[in-house]
Amino acid sequence: MSDATTQLAVVVLAAGQGTRMKSGLAKVLHPLGGRPMLHHVLAAAEALGPERLVTVVGRDADAVRGAFADRSRFALQEEQLGTGHAVLRAEAELEDFSGDVLVLYGDTPLLTAASLGRLQEHKRATGADLVLLSAVVDVPGIVVRDPAGGLARVVEATDASPEELTIQERNTGVYLLDRDLLWKSLAQVGRDNAQGEIYLTAVVQVLLGEGRRVEVLRLEDDDEGIGVNDRLDLARAEALLRARTLNRLMLDGVTVVDPATTSVDVDVSVGRDTRIEPGVVIRGETQIGERCHVKPGCVIEESVLGADVEIGPSAHLRPGCVLGDHVRIGNFVEIKNSTLGAGVKADHLSYIGDADVGEGASFGCGSITVNYDWKDKHRTTVGPGAVVGCNVNLVAPVSVGRNAAIAAGSTITRDVPDGSLALSRSRDEKHVEGWSRRKRPPEKLE
Template identity: 40%
Template sequence: MSQRSCLSVILAAGEGTRMKSAMPKVLHAIAGLPMVAHVVKAAEAAGATGLALVIGHGTEEMRKAAQKFAPKAQTFVQEKRLGTAHAVLAARQAISKGYDDVLVMFGDTPLIDAQALASARQKLAEGAAVAVIGFRPPSPVGYGRLIEKDGRLVAIREEKDCSEDEKKIGFCNAGMMAVAGKHALQLLDKVGNKNAKGEFYLTDIVEIADAEGLDVVATEASFENALGINNRAELAEAEAIWQTRRRREAMLAGVTLIAPETVYFSHDTEIGADTVVEPNVWFGPGVRIAAGAKIHAFSHIEGATIASNCDVGPFARLRPGADLKQKAKVGNFCEVKQATIEEGAKVNHLTYIGDARVGAGANIGAGTITCNYDGYSKFFTDIGEGVFVGSNSSLVAPVTIGKGGYIASGSVITESVPDDALAFGRARQKTIPGKGKELRERFASAAAARKKAAE
């Protein structure tokens, strides 16, 4: 089958009015990725060599989004919504190129996996003209039934048209199918619209193919794989299923999740073996974590790279561009953005490091901030190897703290500091004996006078 070419036609023209959203339904995200992009990934993993997106509502928004998740896909517009077969034929130009297999998929089924698609393609390789993907829901009510006879699929019957015996069938239509490329247009062009809605239904090609003596079969996918999304409640259900799958994958790959149900991954999270993740951690897109890291509770991480044996959190926020080298430490209530924390460096408490480099072995005291933005432009702070920055210091970029430098607590540093130098950037302390007592007495007297006047 690896030698067979394959076109995936993904139907993504539905408005999704039940989502109650101005955004096209299929652009709503699962694990930080539009649901239609999950479908694209599954198609590619199943060997699709061509992609055709059939779009409608939000045409420009869809095209713009597709450039990110499917830059090589052709897009076709279904101007009028006249049924699923009509939607597939919107991609006639792509289908006519002579692919061996044509996969018809739906952009609102983000949990479909490559194996279910590959199984349908395998049936085509074995000689079938059409392979319909079916599933067995907890209750078949509302679904079209797959009518089989002597191992062949002879019809897909909508529930309203089913006999009492056919209604008892638990094997239902998932909507997706694989069609042999040499038969695809011939079958699609024979679909009529003599039905109550006057629409052209893709499911009709089963009976058309059977009537022509072509081999039509059904394959089976899990209920979860076939789950379609129509509203935000179902979107949340799909998210939960996706997260459960990903958590299990991570744990089976050697990651410790202390409270798995509280950890949220993104579609592209990479996490190495022997990493420990404590409860209530959120991974946004673009996170890569090497082996042996420890991510403490309530941390929020996106667009960050974390090397082996790093220690993050609790309550840490790593924003895009955060790059932690081996054995680096970013502690509680710290934020790092567009900055490199080099090997063994420590950013322990209540600190903001942005647009900066923290050199190997450096120690950043509590309450330190890099002042990287003047309201118009960003500037860089370079903190050298082995630097010690005392608590409650402000480093006003652009500024460089040389190797081995020492910044006294409470300093505001506006000029670069040479290697091994000590820098103070604060007003000299002045102590006036007895002045504290005098102030307290004055303040107490004023407060008593205000109280008496109010009476």
């Protein structure tokens, strides 16, 4: 029995081979909603405030440790001998711990902290020795109830009777029970099965056989219980997580015109009265202010937008962009690692990369910051109020002064003073033969 003061440890099983993913990447590191799959499980666990959080790793153990080194302790399961064996690998990390242990899975990423909190509360309220989460999901463990509605047993589909196979309620494998009871029960579980493995599910039968109280808590949302075993499952989980994210934004006052064609990562924040049109993709920890308009076909990655910003259609903000209030970015404009002050306008067919642009500046059609010299990246500075004409090349490193103007078709290689007009057009066309072989690395000429 547990009460409100009972300490909590969480053990996350993430050691599986994930062979059905057919991937060179560990299953729990596959991206989901802009984060590795395992992140979502750890985030739900962290929200409970556990005293210990242990992740059992196996395949690509170093990569998993590296991705989450500051969020979890780790235990290694070198040989995969079943879920019970995996939990036992965490015993050393819980040696001096006293309290309840919650067992989760790295490939069940949609469980919420609210549902796990309900699991804790159910254990407190009922005085159960073990509480398991159930759901209508496609897993082999069938929850068989007695006539009174209590748990009679959990049976694998391969061992179930025809009547039991019609039962839709299944065991998610998520358990909450006392630490000492967990180790005592696992010590009674053998490996006398076809796979020669130690099954965590056998703990349920051990406790039932001892007359212990085992409770089943049904998930309110069955989708939280789905596991990811292959790419089809991953796509389904991605769709569910995306819908959850968009629902949150819409309830917070954001208009999403067509959720079915809009993809927004879980860490994105959007201010109220912003309108997101169809076909938009927003990635990473992007922040979008209030009253913005993101038109169809835009991609925004790891960027910060102020209020009243207008983007698109079909514009691309690459990582590292910071846009001030009232910025207007038009169709087929790409911006990368640049800071644009309030009121900057680039209405069509421009590239602004590695630039610092003052407020009120504007870029004409086809204007480009030439930031790469085939070896290094360089920055461009455009002062407040400057106007850059159509088809202008600003060859970095270069600075355009406050209220300066660059005539259309110019290629600018020298700094332009404040208030000046820069014009660079040549009637002479010069060809330098053999330039590439002298100036460019041989591998670039292949």
